[in-house]
Amino acid sequence: VLSSLPLQVMLYFNVYYFPVWYLAEGIMLHLKYHLLPWHYQFLLVTAFLILSLAEGSRLYLGYLGNLQEK
Numbered sequence: 001v002l003s004s005l006p007l008q009v010m011l012y013f014n015v016y017y018f019p020v021w022y023l024a025e026g027i028m029l030h031l032k033y034h035l036l037p038w039h040y041q042f043l044l045v046t047a048f049l050i051l052s053l054a055e056g057s058r059l060y061l062g063y064l065g066n067l068q069e070k
Contacts, residue, residue, distance in 0.1 A: 003066045011062045018055055 029048055033041055 003069050007062065007066050011059060011066065015059055015063075018059060021055075022052060 025048060029044060033044070036044065
């Protein structure tokens with residue numbers, strides 16, 4: 001079993017693009033938060049947190065799995 005070079009390249013670039021995405025989404029959330037009803041505010045913050053945690057763990061596990069050939 002060999003590690004995948006294309007997967008490693010995509011993970012490498014995604015690690016640098018993730019903070020840019022996180023910052024852009026955080027700024028958009030801050031700008032439109034007060035304009036939304038309370039239930040949309042809750043859903044928006046919840047989705048942002050879940051997506052951020054999922055993406056961070058996906059990148060970590062992708063690096064871990066690909067570099068250790070698992």
